[in-house]
Amino acid sequence: MPNISEILKDKTEIKLGRKTEESSEPEPDDEFSFTLEEEAVNESEDLFAANEELLAKIGELESKFPKIEMMVTNLRKENENLRGDIQNINENFQDMMALYEVVSNQINPFIGISKITATSMEKVEMMENESRNLKKRVEELQNDVVILANVYLNTHQIDLDGVINEVLAEENSPQHIRRGFR
Template structure:
């Protein structure tokens, strides 16, 4: 029995030594574990930054390649720009035709008005041109400009 007690004592002592050894190593393990966690978090942040940069580069690549390469499909940005351009072109055509119609209407109304008043527009234009030619030859235009 004494032997068993000694064996038990030795085993207990060995276990206590091992336990002390483990307890002494535990703070180092904890600090190493904390350090690894921090490094892991820093790597995760760096990977996220790299991922964001890669997405930005891919978006830029898409924009540039769509402008240069005609075989690549139309992106959402290009499609929106084309739609706006088509709408502007359509509005421009409508406004141009409206201005042409208004010009024609004014010319018709003007000629009707002038004919009702028996006014010869061509004769008036000729007279004004003739007066301006006479003024420019005689030098009267300089006098009227200095008076103004």
């Protein structure tokens, strides 16, 4: 694909070439035509100089284009990084607001319940229900252990009250008390 500077050069050469062809034709020798011819030459030289200047500027811009492309790529990367940072800040802010609402609702009874607070309250209620269920299970297990211990003691004919009294008697004996003070 030809660049802009090549296209402009071709057009300039074509225009200048036409003028020179036209000037090769015989012209009348009057003073007016000579002045017009001089003005046309001056104009074509000015256009040629302006064209050369434009070609130089276009070449300069073409050389800067890769640098500009690199800068745009870097700016896009930085923009993506900033978007990620802003997203993190937004998430942190939402977490802080949820915490603020929970604390505010516990302290200020006039603040209504929001969705976040309602969700937190549901979680707390679920934990309380689980705690109650665990307490019931522990009590049931304790009762089961007592029943199993009674069954075991009855099947082996062990007098638990007698064993307890013997142990207490040994602890209160004078020999045991003396050993404890040494």
